[in-house]
Amino acid sequence: NKEQYAEEALNLEDNIKQWKKIYEQVLTVEIHGQHFVYRPLSRFEFRRISELEIDDGDKEEIICSVATLFPESYDFVNDVPAAIPTQLTNLILEASGLSSPEETLNILTFYRDQMLDIDSQIDCIIKEAFPEFDLEDIPHWTIKQAYFYFSRAEWILANLRGSRIDINKNQIPQVPIPEHIKQHPTSELNNEIQEEKEIAETSTKEYPEEYYNLPPEFREQDSSNIDHFPEADLLFDDF
Known part of the structure; x- marks a missing residue:
């Protein structure tokens, strides 16, 4: 009804943010003046609907009901122009990669090529x-994090599972160096590195000679005053 539709529309922006966290895609379209927000079907959903022994028109209505996020209460069966379920179904299947066997095969070929x-x-x-680890999260790691785990993965697979992986340096992806860095004179870069090194060295805390005779567990304490040494407290207790 109109009141329920108005309430859903009022919260639509917040709902879309939540849906994007749940679904791979969230899409919008306007058909015959009616706005729809929809998502792709999963393979399981598509297979179950395809197996139903009903006519194509009824399948379209079910596909729309399952994949439509807004309006949630939309009735695709009664008093609806026939073009709406058909057009929306085509869009849903296209977003799902299920519009045709050729489209499905193209998607598979694309991801197979990625594995090269x-x-x-x-x-x-x-x-x-x-x-x-989530396979979808790993590509978002930094190079250092990815190669840290990759080096450990190589060792685990080779030494604990007997699956040696041979990757030479020519196969490692090359990261393009920005032009402004290429044009930066090497001597200037070296000077900057040297300056940073000198600053780091001069800022290093100097400890008295007694510090280096302490056991490691005592070295984190302030050694600028001998009264702070645990050994000193023990000596003073004898007097």
Whole structure:
């Protein structure tokens, strides 16, 4: 009804933010003056609907009901122009990669081609050695984090599972160096590095000679005053 629709529309912006956290895609479209927010179907959902022994028109209505997020209460069966379920179903299937067998095969080919890239292979190798990580999260790691885990994954697979992975340096993805860094004179870069090193060295805290005779567990204490040494307290207790 109109009141329920108005309430849903009022919270639509917040709902879309939540839906984007749940679904792979959240899409919008206007058909015959009616706004819809929808998502792709999962393979399981599509398979179950396809197996139903009903006519195509009824399947379209079910597809729309399952994949439509807004308006949640929309009735795709009664008093609805026939073009709405048909057009919306086509959009839902297209977003789901299910509009045709050719489209589905193209998607599979695209992702198979990605696996020829060593960067994608590294993600899978890390996942095999560390199954607790999400495969979709690993590509978002920094180079240092990814290669830290990749080096450990190589060792685990080779030494604990007997699966040696041979990757030479020519296969490692090359990160392009920005032009402004290429044009930066090497001598200037070296000078900057040297200056940073000198600053770090001069800022290093100097300790008295007695400090280096202390056991390691005492070295984090302030050694600028001998009264702070645990040994000193023991000596003074004797007097």
